Amino acid sequence: MPSLSLNQRALLMSVLILVVGLLIWEAAIPAQKAVGELTEYERLTGGGAQKAGVPPPSQVFVKAWEELSNPFYDAGPNDKGIGIQIGYSIYRVLSGYLMAAIVAIPLGFLIGMSPVAYKALNPFIQVLRPISPLAWMPLALFIIQDSEASAIFVIFICSIWPMLLNTAFGVAGVRQDWVNVARTHELGHIKTAFTVILPAAAPTIVTGMRISIGIAWLVIVAAEMLVGGTGIGYYVWNEWNNLDLTSVIFSIMMIGVVGMLLDMAFATLQRAVAYAE
Amino acid sequence: MTKPFLSIENLTQRYPDGQGGIMTVFEDATFGVEKGEFVVILGHSGCGKSTIMNILAGLADPTSGVVTMDGREVSGPSLDRGVVFQNYSLLPWLSTLKNVSFGVAARHPDWSKAKVLEHSRNYLAMVGLEGDVIHRKPSQLSGGMRQRVSIARAFANHPKLLLLDEPFGALDALTRGTIQDELLKIWGDSGQTVFMITHDIDEAILLADRILLMTNGPFARVAESVDITIPRPRNRTDIVEHPNYYAIRNHLVQFLGKRSKDLAGQASDGAAQRPETVRIDLTGTAKDPTPETRLRAVNT
Ligand SMILES: Nc1ncnc2c1ncn2[C@@H]1O[C@H](COP(=O)(O)OP(=O)(O)O)[C@@H](O)[C@H]1O
Ligand SMILES: [Mg+2]
Numbered sequence: 001m002p003s004l005s006l007n008q009r010a011l012l013m014s015v016l017i018l019v020v021g022l023l024i025w026e027a028a029i030p031a032q033k034a035v036g037e038l039t040e041y042e043r044l045t046g047g048g049a050q051k052a053g054v055p056p057p058s059q060v061f062v063k064a065w066e067e068l069s070n071p072f073y074d075a076g077p078n079d080k081g082i083g084i085q086i087g088y089s090i091y092r093v094l095s096g097y098l099m100a101a102i103v104a105i106p107l108g109f110l111i112g113m114s115p116v117a118y119k120a121l122n123p124f125i126q127v128l129r130p131i132s133p134l135a136w137m138p139l140a141l142f143i144i145q146d147s148e149a150s151a152i153f154v155i156f157i158c159s160i161w162p163m164l165l166n167t168a169f170g171v172a173g174v175r176q177d178w179v180n181v182a183r184t185h186e187l188g189h190i191k192t193a194f195t196v197i198l199p200a201a202a203p204t205i206v207t208g209m210r211i212s213i214g215i216a217w218l219v220i221v222a223a224e225m226l227v228g229g230t231g232i233g234y235y236v237w238n239e240w241n242n243l244d245l246t247s248v249i250f251s252i253m254m255i256g257v258v259g260m261l262l263d264m265a266f267a268t269l270q271r272a273v274a275y276a277e
Numbered sequence: 278m279t280k281p282f283l284s285i286e287n288l289t290q291r292y293p294d295g296q297g298g299i300m301t302v303f304e305d306a307t308f309g310v311e312k313g314e315f316v317v318i319l320g321h322s323g324c325g326k327s328t329i330m331n332i333l334a335g336l337a338d339p340t341s342g343v344v345t346m347d348g349r350e351v352s353g354p355s356l357d358r359g360v361v362f363q364n365y366s367l368l369p370w371l372s373t374l375k376n377v378s379f380g381v382a383a384r385h386p387d388w389s390k391a392k393v394l395e396h397s398r399n400y401l402a403m404v405g406l407e408g409d410v411i412h413r414k415p416s417q418l419s420g421g422m423r424q425r426v427s428i429a430r431a432f433a434n435h436p437k438l439l440l441l442d443e444p445f446g447a448l449d450a451l452t453r454g455t456i457q458d459e460l461l462k463i464w465g466d467s468g469q470t471v472f473m474i475t476h477d478i479d480e481a482i483l484l485a486d487r488i489l490l491m492t493n494g495p496f497a498r499v500a501e502s503v504d505i506t507i508p509r510p511r512n513r514t515d516i517v518e519h520p521n522y523y524a525i526r527n528h529l530v531q532f533l534g535k536r537s538k539d540l541a542g543q544a545s546d547g548a549a550q551r552p553e554t555v556r557i558d559l560t561g562t563a564k565d566p567t568p569e570t571r572l573r574a575v576n577t
Contacts, residue, residue: 177366180336183354185383185434195379199370275370276416 022057029056055246063246064253078238080230082251086258088230092148092223093216093262096155100212104160105205108167109193112201118168125164133158133219137226147227151220158219159212166208170201202273210266217259232258280345281309282470283333283438287549288342290328302328303497305342307549308489310438315464315471317481318499319529320491321537326474327363330442333472334360346438356384359436363443365423367415367430373422374411377401377430384434400433401426404459421452428456432463439464441473445480454513457483465510478529482522483513489552490532493541500540502552503528506560520559528557 004012055063071083111118133154140150174197182192198205224233232255239247287305294300302325310316318326331337333344335354344351346358367376377397385393401411404425415423424444431439444460445453457480464471475481481488482505490501506521516522 177362177364178368180354180360180362181366181368183336184334184356184358184360185380186354186356187383196368199368202370273370276414277369 026056026058029054055249059246060249063250067250082254085230085232085235086254089220089224089232092151092231093155093220096152097159097213097216100156100159101163101209104163105167108164109171111168112171129161134222147229151223151227154223155216155220159216162211162215163208167205170204171197174200203270206266206270206273210263210270213262213266217262221255282312282347283310284345285309286343288332288344289340290325291340301495303494305545305548305550306499307551308499310470310472312470313468315484315486316489317473317475317485318489318491319475319481321493321533322476324491324494324497326491327442330440330474334358334440356434357437359431359434359439361427361431361441361444363446365427367423367426369415372412372414373406373418373426374398374401376415376426377433380430381433397433400429403463404429421448421456424448424456428460432467437470439469439471441471443474478526482525483511483516488529492537496542496544498540498550499552501532501555503555506556506558521557524557524559
């Protein structure tokens with residue numbers, strides 16, 4: 001056998017697992033009889049109606065093909081293309097996330113630079129951080145009076161902690177030698193922050209950003225199930241109410257794919273700011 | 278008496294000793310360095326050499342005492358005092374060239390980008406770094422190359438005083454030799470004042486105009502100032518032939534081996550602790566004075 005590289009062998013194995021998994025899944029679902037094959041009795045007792053059951057993968061593929069070939073149609077509040085739903089979710093995630101970054105990174109810088117600020121803010125962070133982001137939802141809805149903004153707020157509050165803590169940790173851990181290099185070159189505070197501390201702490205900061213985006217994407221699905229209206233989380237819930245499990249499974253997969261793409265974007269950023277000592 | 282270019286007066290450094298007490302690293306240390314001089318400070322590890330250097334660089338404040346350079350008190354880091362750190366301290370996310378050019382740009386904010394880069398390239402070339410190498414990151418360089426970058430970065434800024442903390446400590450003997458030669462050459466061309474720390478006796482003799490000898494701590498003292506009476510230009514193979522070489526070397530070995538311990542641990546009485554000048558010169562003197570007798574003579 002010609003020797004394959006590690007990557008090639010891994011790819012081969014992935015494909016094999018996928019195919020075997022799908023085959024088992026397909027075989028495990030009892031086929032629904034076509035209307036023509038039904039007996040008189042079955043037809044009378046409603047056996048012809050689509051039964052709610054876990055669909056086989058072939059059906060999910062058909063559904064995926066339909067949805068993805070026209071992802072942006074809009075036929076009223078309860079019938080929008082998957083692209084539009086995901087678009088809403090991404091929009092909410094990115095707005096909440098961006099606001100969190102704008103607060104967390106400068107604040108983390110301050111905390112990392114100043115032991116006093118660290119000690120003063122630490123108790124608040126320790127209490128606020130373990131709160132499930134969804135626990136904020138009722139308060140947010142009451143105060144903000146807007147479900148859209150409340151969902152964004154929930155994203156904001158859940159993405160802020162990993163970024164804040166990682167920034168503080170990264171900034172506090174910048175090697176004194178590098179700071180001394182900046183000092184002996186009379187760089188000044190702002191210049192030092194941007195040319196020495198930021199690049200030195202960037203890998204840790206971006207790790208925090210990557211954790212945050214992962215959490216934000218987890219939380220948006222739950223948040224949209226609560227607030228409803230639009231978004232991939234609402235879509236899943238809506239299809240469940242319609243007992244359309246094919247769509248549910250399809251949207252679950254889409255959540256996974258989008259989450260992976262978001263993570264990959266940050267992995268790329270992480271590689272870009274990494275440095276070897 | 279006019280003050281020397283770099284003047285250290287009654288410098289004292291104390292630290293908490295970690296058990297509720299106080300540890301005095303050195304007390305009332307007083308010495309000077311003239312403009313253009315190459316001074317090496319030699320002493321055992323832990324005696325306080327780096328502490329002195331960080332104070333001279335302005336990176337640390339002494340417990341008490343004053344340092345003045347060019348008549349002005351040192352009260353913080355400055356571009357006038359370039360530092361070559363023991364661990365090179367290159368910024369690992371910048372290329373070799375950028376590691377030098379960011380310093381040059383800081384020194385000359387009015388220069389064009391092209392001028393900054395050309396100046397940086399010139400100094401890298403002076404330490405033998407040319408071509409592709411200068412676009413590599415420090416992690417892709419050998420220890421010797423990194424130290425060359427660090428030296429180029431310091432010299433490129435033409436500081437009035439250059440401070441080097443055991444710059445060759447982590448290098449193998451061959452590389453160390455080459456870089457020492459490069460350092461001597463750049464220093465010879467620039468006429469800068471250099472203050473360097475080492476614990477290598479031969480390196481000290483090769484490079485220095487004057488060696489300051491430090492006793493062990495706590496209460497370390499800069500006990501002696503030994504003139505290196507070997508003419509320049511020097512090179513490592515020829516200086517060993519010089520009649521003063523072994524006399525000086527023996528004196529230094531003696532000090533580090535024995536007297537650095539004997540003299541250690543004495544508190545000053547509040548007076549400035551100045552090093553004693555030692556001048557060993559066997560050239561053109563009466564026939565056959567043994568080094569030992571001469572040494573005793575200068576040490577009284
Ligand atoms: N920040 C500090 N706090 C407490 N002790 C220190 C500190 N810095 C240095 N020392 C002590 O001062 C002494 C001199 O240190 P140092 O100047 O680094 O020595 P050298 O460079 O000669 O090896 C050592 O005993 C060291 O433990
Ligand atoms: Mg040291």
